[in-house]
Amino acid sequence: MGSLTRFVITRIALLIPMIWLLVTIVFFLLRVLPGANPALVMNPKLTNEQVELISESLGLERPLIEQYFDFLIKTITFDLGVSYRTNIDIATELGLAFGPTLMLSVFGVLIGVPLGIVMGGVAGAHRERYLDHIIRLFTIGIYSIPIFLVGIFMQMFFSYFIPDIFRGNPTIYAILKEIFPPVSLMDAGNTGEFNHYTEIWLIDTILSFRLDLTLDLLTHLLMPSLALGMLIAGVIARQVRTNMIYHLEQEYVHFARARGIPENVVKYRYALKNSVVPTIGLISLQFALLLAGAILTETTFNIPGLGRFLFQSLQEKDFPAVQGVMVLFVIIVSIVSVIGDVLYALLDPRITY
Amino acid sequence: MTSSILSSARKTQSNDRYYNKALLEIKNLIVEYPVKEGNVRAIDDVSLTLYRGEVLGLVGESGCGKSSLGFTILKLLKGGVIRSGEISFNDINLVTIPEGEMQLLRGPELSMIFQASQNALNPLQKVLNHFIDTLKTHYRWNDESWQKILELLNRLEIPESRLEDYPFQFSGGMQQRIVIALTLILNPKLIIADEPTTALDVLVQARLLEILKEIIKEYDLTVLYITHDLGIVAEITNRVAIMYAGQILEIGDTQTIFQNAAHPYTRALIEAIPNVKDEEKKLLSFIPGHPPDLRNPPLICCFADRCSYSQDICHSKKPQSINLNFENGVQHKVKCFIYDDRYGHLFDQK
Numbered sequence: 053m054g055s056l057t058r059f060v061i062t063r064i065a066l067l068i069p070m071i072w073l074l075v076t077i078v079f080f081l082l083r084v085l086p087g088a089n090p091a092l093v094m095n096p097k098l099t100n101e102q103v104e105l106i107s108e109s110l111g112l113e114r115p116l117i118e119q120y121f122d123f124l125i126k127t128i129t130f131d132l133g134v135s136y137r138t139n140i141d142i143a144t145e146l147g148l149a150f151g152p153t154l155m156l157s158v159f160g161v162l163i164g165v166p167l168g169i170v171m172g173g174v175a176g177a178h179r180e181r182y183l184d185h186i187i188r189l190f191t192i193g194i195y196s197i198p199i200f201l202v203g204i205f206m207q208m209f210f211s212y213f214i215p216d217i218f219r220g221n222p223t224i225y226a227i228l229k230e231i232f233p234p235v236s237l238m239d240a241g242n243t244g245e246f247n248h249y250t251e252i253w254l255i256d257t258i259l260s261f262r263l264d265l266t267l268d269l270l271t272h273l274l275m276p277s278l279a280l281g282m283l284i285a286g287v288i289a290r291q292v293r294t295n296m297i298y299h300l301e302q303e304y305v306h307f308a309r310a311r312g313i314p315e316n317v318v319k320y321r322y323a324l325k326n327s328v329v330p331t332i333g334l335i336s337l338q339f340a341l342l343l344a345g346a347i348l349t350e351t352t353f354n355i356p357g358l359g360r361f362l363f364q365s366l367q368e369k370d371f372p373a374v375q376g377v378m379v380l381f382v383i384i385v386s387i388v389s390v391i392g393d394v395l396y397a398l399l400d401p402r403i404t405y
Numbered sequence: 406m407t408s409s410i411l412s413s414a415r416k417t418q419s420n421d422r423y424y425n426k427a428l429l430e431i432k433n434l435i436v437e438y439p440v441k442e443g444n445v446r447a448i449d450d451v452s453l454t455l456y457r458g459e460v461l462g463l464v465g466e467s468g469c470g471k472s473s474l475g476f477t478i479l480k481l482l483k484g485g486v487i488r489s490g491e492i493s494f495n496d497i498n499l500v501t502i503p504e505g506e507m508q509l510l511r512g513p514e515l516s517m518i519f520q521a522s523q524n525a526l527n528p529l530q531k532v533l534n535h536f537i538d539t540l541k542t543h544y545r546w547n548d549e550s551w552q553k554i555l556e557l558l559n560r561l562e563i564p565e566s567r568l569e570d571y572p573f574q575f576s577g578g579m580q581q582r583i584v585i586a587l588t589l590i591l592n593p594k595l596i597i598a599d600e601p602t603t604a605l606d607v608l609v610q611a612r613l614l615e616i617l618k619e620i621i622k623e624y625d626l627t628v629l630y631i632t633h634d635l636g637i638v639a640e641i642t643n644r645v646a647i648m649y650a651g652q653i654l655e656i657g658d659t660q661t662i663f664q665n666a667a668h669p670y671t672r673a674l675i676e677a678i679p680n681v682k683d684e685e686k687k688l689l690s691f692i693p694g695h696p697p698d699l700r701n702p703p704l705i706c707c708f709a710d711r712c713s714y715s716q717d718i719c720h721s722k723k724p725q726s727i728n729l730n731f732e733n734g735v736q737h738k739v740k741c742f743i744y745d746d747r748y749g750h751l752f753d754q755k
């Protein structure tokens with residue numbers, strides 16, 4: 053496995069130029085694109101003096117190249133500037149917002165990936181039959197309905213419609229309201245009740261021995277994770293189904309049957325494994341799409357994560373904050389693509405490295 | 406060359422060893438693939454008996470239904486439907502048997518060596534695990550299982566050290582050996598070998614054929630050997646069935662077929678074998694025309710359009726199977742009006 057170690061190290065080493073390239077693109081895009089120029093898009097409510105002050109603090113009158121190197125050096129030291137909107141160091145803001153997004157993404161993936169694999173596998177194995185049609189209807193729906201609408205429907209249904217049915221029974225009503233809170237990550241006032249060691253609240257509440265708060269957090273995460281999970285499941289299921297149909301026609305499947313290997317093993321161990329492995333590459337490639345999904349989900353459910361932070365910063369034309377989030381996204385997407393590549397190489401012996 | 410002549414001589418002598426106990430009996434089998442424009446009749450009224458311990462060649466042009474027949478016997482038709490007929494294997498009716506029971510027969514009772522292809526092995530599975538899965542499906546795993554695997558690897562000249570490799574790391578010839586070993590590991594009573602050597606180069610093919618021949622003899626296997634290569638038929642089979650447009654036009658002892666072919670199509674096929682030494686036959690002869698469309702075939706002789714002997718009768722009726730008698734006593738059947746007592750006179754003028 054010496055060559056694998058070498059592959060992993062090379063891939064990680066390549067991360068640095070990759071991130072550098074992407075960060076450079078972000079920098080120039082934000083300055084060159086019409087409408088993206090910070091001098092032009094600054095909050096219209098600011099007075100001229102204020103605009104000048106900000107321009108000066110950003111060094112916007114200096115030559116672009118000079119600004120660029122300044123930006124690079126500051127980025128390396130995690131100095132991303134100060135947010136106009138909150139007046140807080142952007143690196144600190146991102147540190148706070150990272151935890152909720154991480155939790156949401158992890159739960160979304162934990163729900164979406166297995167669900168997508170199972171749905172795609174079953175649909176492919178039942179091609180053009182009843183189950184296939186149902187699953188395809190679902191995946192097409194997920195594709196065509198924007199995820200924030202899915203979120204809003206879920207809120208309406210689980211947080212209001214279902215509890216309202218049980219309005220006559222106060223206990224059930226209260227429990228349902230407790231399980232399906234419509235917004236935010238915790239009930240009001242709870243966020244100050246535990247020690248913020250890591251800002252990943254799931255870990256923090258457990259470390260603070262406040263499992264009641266962990267439970268509160270999990271109930272708040274349930275619906276947004278489901279919404280994001282559905283999006284992920286839809287994307288994966290489509291791909292797995294297509295691969296499954298291809299693999300079930302392959303000679304090795306028929307030859308396995310000719311040796312009496314049971315149908316379930318042939319379909320769900322041989323063909324499905326062959327169908328899932330290449331989707332790992334797809335998942336890491338489409339990770340940007342999932343981030344977009346997370347942004348919309350956070351906004352719908354008012355979760356204080358990176359997505360909501362980006363959304364609010366955009367609304368307020370908080371230029372350094374937007375740039376900071378983009379830089380962080382670039383780093384995340386790059387790291388995920390490396391993890392995807394390494395996983396793929398581990399699972400598919402035909403990948404040479 | 407001499408060795409192959411000798412071996413065919415031996416075969417003729419030991420003929421009576423075969424042809425008494427049937428292992429597989431197919432009667433009036435019709436198989437169709439439903440398609441948009443109707444039905445493709447891939448197997449058209451085929452009757453065939455396979456006797457214990459024999460190698461029966463199944464020869465025919467591409468698309469005549471050879472693989473379909475193999476898949477039908479295994480009940481692994483991709484999209485095809487058995488319209489009528491019987492397949493009895495060891496007195497079990499395979500046409501009506503439930504799929505659950507059929508799955509248990511596949512492997513240890515009847516199995517198939519696939520048409521040589523790079524895709525017959527699971528790309529994500531190590532070769533060793535192919536063997537383990539196959540054995541564990543049907544037997545409890547024990548020390549003997551290991552011995553069995555090693556013995557077969559040895560017989561097929563597959564290096565044991567490569568068991569941990571993945572299929573893509575093997576050459577085509579080696580993959581085909583692995584496919585054969587995977588089929589033999591369960592000791593099937595009946596093996597359908599679907600062109601197991603066709604995709605390989607001549608030398609690899611020759612060696613593999615040699616090994617196959619030894620194994621068939623040693624393990625006393627019953628084999629339906631599908632090929633379109635008459636050279637291989639001469640090498641390895643006891644009897645041969647000539648298939649055309651989904652039908653068996655002639656079936657009989659291999660030597661008799663080569664020396665005394667009855668059906669005009671069989672004769673044309675044998676004529677078409679290129680012979681390097683024979684000056685006159687250096688030019689490849691071929692049969693003019695092409696096989697008929699298998700969609701909704703008319704009830705006439707399927708070879709009539711291409712046959713140089715054909716008369717009006719051939720274009721108006723479907724010939725029935727006729728028994729011919731040759732001195733070696735092996736059953737010989739042909740589907741041609743020339744040999745039909747009622748119509749034979751129509752061809753006399755020719």
Ligand SMILES: Nc1ncnc2c1ncn2[C@@H]1O[C@H](COP(=O)(O)OP(=O)(O)OP(=O)(O)O)[C@@H](O)[C@H]1O
Nearest residue numbers: 438445447466467468469470471472473483484699
């Ligand atoms: N799944 C299918 N659907 C429709 N028609 C099919 C299907 N499989 C085979 N056929 C048709 O059935 C006929 C017989 O095909 P088959 O594969 O059995 O021929 P073959 O004799 O094995 O040919 P080859 O020597 O090329 O392997 C062909 O005309 C083919 O087009």
Ligand SMILES: [Mg+2]
Nearest residue numbers: 471472473520
């Ligand atoms: Mg074939």
